[in-house]
Amino acid sequence: MDIVKLTIDDKTLVVEKGTTLLEAAKTIGINIPSLCYMKLEDLNFENKPGGCRVCVVEVEGRRNLAPACKTVCEEGMKVQTHTVRVVNARRTVMELILSDHPAECLTCAKSGECDLQSVAQKLGIREIHYQGEQSHYKSDKSPAIIRDMDKCIMCRRCETVCNEVQTVGVLSAINRGFEAVVAPAFEMDLDHSTCTYCGQCVAVCPTGALTERDYTWKVIEALVDPTKTVVVQTAPAVRAALGESFGMEPGTLVTGKMVTALRKLGFDYVFDTDFAADLTIMEEGAEILDRLSKHLSGDKEVKLPILTSCCPGWVNFLEHNFADMKDIPSTAKSPQQMFGAIAKSYFAQKLGIKREDMVVVSVMPCLAKKYECTREEFSVNGDPDVNMSISTRELAQLIRNANLDFKQLADEDFDNPMGASTGASVIFGTTGGVIEAAVRTAYELYTKNELKKVDFEELRGMEGIRQATVDFDGLPINIGIAHGLGNARKLLEDIKAGKSTFHAIEIMACPGGCIGGGGQPYHHGNVEVLKKRQKAIYREDAGKAIRKSHENPFIIKLYEEFLGAPLSNLSHELLHTHYFDRKKKIEI
Amino acid sequence: MASVKIPDTKVEELKAICQKFRNDGSELINVLHGAQELFGYLPPEVQEIVADELNVSLAHVYGVVTFYSFFSMLPKGKHPISICMGTACYVRGAEKVLDEFKKLLKVKVGETTPDGKYSLSCLRCVGACGLAPVVTIGERVYGRVAAGDVKKILGEY
Ligand code: SF4
Ligand code: SF4
Ligand code: SF4
Ligand code: FES
Numbered sequence: 001m002d003i004v005k006l007t008i009d010d011k012t013l014v015v016e017k018g019t020t021l022l023e024a025a026k027t028i029g030i031n032i033p034s035l036c037y038m039k040l041e042d043l044n045f046e047n048k049p050g051g052c053r054v055c056v057v058e059v060e061g062r063r064n065l066a067p068a069c070k071t072v073c074e075e076g077m078k079v080q081t082h083t084v085r086v087v088n089a090r091r092t093v094m095e096l097i098l099s100d101h102p103a104e105c106l107t108c109a110k111s112g113e114c115d116l117q118s119v120a121q122k123l124g125i126r127e128i129h130y131q132g133e134q135s136h137y138k139s140d141k142s143p144a145i146i147r148d149m150d151k152c153i154m155c156r157r158c159e160t161v162c163n164e165v166q167t168v169g170v171l172s173a174i175n176r177g178f179e180a181v182v183a184p185a186f187e188m189d190l191d192h193s194t195c196t197y198c199g200q201c202v203a204v205c206p207t208g209a210l211t212e213r214d215y216t217w218k219v220i221e222a223l224v225d226p227t228k229t230v231v232v233q234t235a236p237a238v239r240a241a242l243g244e245s246f247g248m249e250p251g252t253l254v255t256g257k258m259v260t261a262l263r264k265l266g267f268d269y270v271f272d273t274d275f276a277a278d279l280t281i282m283e284e285g286a287e288i289l290d291r292l293s294k295h296l297s298g299d300k301e302v303k304l305p306i307l308t309s310c311c312p313g314w315v316n317f318l319e320h321n322f323a324d325m326k327d328i329p330s331t332a333k334s335p336q337q338m339f340g341a342i343a344k345s346y347f348a349q350k351l352g353i354k355r356e357d358m359v360v361v362s363v364m365p366c367l368a369k370k371y372e373c374t375r376e377e378f379s380v381n382g383d384p385d386v387n388m389s390i391s392t393r394e395l396a397q398l399i400r401n402a403n404l405d406f407k408q409l410a411d412e413d414f415d416n417p418m419g420a421s422t423g424a425s426v427i428f429g430t431t432g433g434v435i436e437a438a439v440r441t442a443y444e445l446y447t448k449n450e451l452k453k454v455d456f457e458e459l460r461g462m463e464g465i466r467q468a469t470v471d472f473d474g475l476p477i478n479i480g481i482a483h484g485l486g487n488a489r490k491l492l493e494d495i496k497a498g499k500s501t502f503h504a505i506e507i508m509a510c511p512g513g514c515i516g517g518g519g520q521p522y523h524h525g526n527v528e529v530l531k532k533r534q535k536a537i538y539r540e541d542a543g544k545a546i547r548k549s550h551e552n553p554f555i556i557k558l559y560e561e562f563l564g565a566p567l568s569n570l571s572h573e574l575l576h577t578h579y580f581d582r583k584k585k586i587e588i
Numbered sequence: 589m590a591s592v593k594i595p596d597t598k599v600e601e602l603k604a605i606c607q608k609f610r611n612d613g614s615e616l617i618n619v620l621h622g623a624q625e626l627f628g629y630l631p632p633e634v635q636e637i638v639a640d641e642l643n644v645s646l647a648h649v650y651g652v653v654t655f656y657s658f659f660s661m662l663p664k665g666k667h668p669i670s671i672c673m674g675t676a677c678y679v680r681g682a683e684k685v686l687d688e689f690k691k692l693l694k695v696k697v698g699e700t701t702p703d704g705k706y707s708l709s710c711l712r713c714v715g716a717c718g719l720a721p722v723v724t725i726g727e728r729v730y731g732r733v734a735a736g737d738v739k740k741i742l743g744e745y
Pocket of ligand 4: 033034035036037049050051052053054055056067068069070
């Protein structure tokens with residue numbers, strides 16, 4: 001390892017060659033303010049356009065101030081991070097940025113979580129000495145994401161994540177000078193582009209320029225409507241992150257408090273998407289075994305690998321970019337949609353109410369789910385199976401609106417029957433979890449033997465692409481895992497080229513899986529937060545009495561009372577779907 | 589849906605331009621240059637083909653097209669009007685002349701009138717500083733133009 005020695009604020013330190021001043025300073029506890037820069041360690045995301053100049057420092061012997069995020073440490077460098085000259089320069093650039101930014105913090109969705117706001121506070125900006133025209137752009141409202149480019153500071157983090165991590169390539173800097181902005185081609189709205197609604201651009205945007213479409217008020221309207229029975233479902237990854245919105249340590253599990261809060265908010269039934277995740281495993285597991293045994297018996301018609309289909313961001317990606325492969329994913333709907341379909345049939349019948357009188361709300365770590373529940377094939381006579389989807393952040397907002405002291409809430413349990421779940425369903429919230437859950441069930445169904453050890457460490461981790469071979473009592477099953485759409489693309493290209501040797505592949509659009517979803521509390525560039533959420537998910541699994549989906553007693557009952565068996569006609573009608581060729585042609 | 593249909597032969601020519609640059613994404617600017625020579629402008633359909641051929645995102649192509657004022661997404665008018673914005677022309681009032689054109693034609697720089705008759709653009713020094721401010725319309729050159737002359741000049745077309 002090559003090293004260099006330098007001094008920062010009169011402290012001498014030694015760092016690895018190639019380290020930037022920003023990173024080096026951090027190792028000795030000096031946090032140089034930064035704005036455009038963001039790095040997600042291990043997730044292939046680094047945005048350093050060096051554009052904002054908030055991070056400038058003084059380097060002895062250099063005439064100009066240097067941006068710390070872009071300047072590499074050199075032997076013998078002497079750096080000062082907060083001289084009067086530096087502080088003044090930072091204030092000047094900050095005032096210039098703010099002079100073209102609407103001062104709408106009071107009503108901005110990002111307020112309190114905005115990096116621009118916090119840097120302005122850190123620098124103590126109290127007055128803006130520059131006045132000029134402010135740029136205005138048309139606003140863009142898709143079912144999942146709102147773009148308000150008046151608030152864009154051109155850091156280009158969104159462009160980097162969409163292009164380099166997701167390889168979707170919807171966003172690019174366009175125009176020049178005063179009119180420069182980040183936008184889809186031809187300044188189309190997102191819903192005319194190939195956007196997957198993964199929401200990763202929202203997750204990294206420092207300002208209120210990119211935010212989720214907010215449905216909290218629609219939820220409140222449903223809750224106060226006396227003619228409606230309002231049912232809520234919560235996705236696995238929500239319980240591992242919601243606490244952060246109330247100042248709790250990342251990785252704190254708040255399942256019980258979340259249930260209590262939802263009950264206090266007035267939901268008639270507090271159910272769990274995990275129940276539907278167990279159901280997904282029943283259907284998807286049966287489908288995997290079906291395809292696998294046909295394949296093993298030499299049926300050339302049967303395509304392998306089978307791909308998981310529970311992530312709507314990934315499904316969008318497939319439909320836009322790999323439509324010729326649209327018969328490879330499992331036909332199982334996502335847990336959100338399975339939940340809706342069962343709630344508005346089985347459960348509505350149990351209650352003796354019409355499906356139109358039931359409102360299903362989902363709480364998701366995800367922005368793609370907002371779009372998914374608007375898809376036509378997921379509604380019956382215009383009544384959607386899931387009426388609306390709110391993010392983890394929006395649930396936190398509802399809890400604040402209701403003036404609940406979240407940290408002090410007692411723990412309560414989900415309602416039955418659609419609140420019961422197993423450890424297998426909880427791990428849907430992290431990369432590797434869906435396939436591990438499927439393996440736990442498929443193994444027992446295939447071998448007819450009991451699984452001795454339910455933990456498959458070989459499927460876990462944060463590597464972008466992972467592979468493992470699981471032994472089905474002598475039959476080796478090759479499993480692939482990809483999270484982040486750029487990684488998914490690599491596995492898909494392999495399949496296309498006929499090079500893939502996997503039997504089954506799990507794909508999640510978001511880095512880390514749903515724990516890193518676009519609707520989660522903001523991580524502000526700290527990947528440790530995602531890792532802690534992942535640990536929490538596995539803790540929740542380990543603590544569950546039942547850890548295999550097919551042993552969930554309420555799932556067994558659902559099949560006995562209603563569905564019959566996995567892949568039955570009714571199961572097909574309610575729980576399976578198909579995919580469309582949506583290669584976009586430009587429409588402007 | 590696509591507003592302009594490009595004839596197949598032109599599509600082949602465009603693809604040949606891409607191939608000339610080995611379908612290399614880093615040659616995007618050169619490819620767009622060639623494409624603009626071929627079509628006279630860069631409509632969305634052309635950008636889409638270029639994006640597909642070079643395997644770069646359409647947003648990126650559009651980003652480059654909108655960044656360089658040299659590229660245009662609008663067809664040139666029958667009478668392309670250019671106003672020289674070189675230093676000599678500028679100090680002698682080219683901007684006022686430009687404003688007058690904008691006012692009378694109701695278009696911005698880089699745009700074409702809805703009837704397709706005129707398009708308006710700016711040039712850097714055309715080397716006719718002795719005649720500043722200079723306006724060209726098609727092949728014709730007008731020297732020492734004042735804002736008050738613009739109406740008369742347009743009247744000639
Ligand atoms: S939601 Fe995802 S695909 Fe869409 S623009 Fe943002 S990062 Fe790109
Ligand atoms: S939209 Fe947000 S992330 Fe994208 S460039 Fe603007 S401020 Fe940065
Ligand atoms: S990984 Fe999870 S949060 Fe991200 S798009 Fe897919 S389902 Fe949504
Ligand atoms: S953070 Fe370094 S230039 Fe923006």
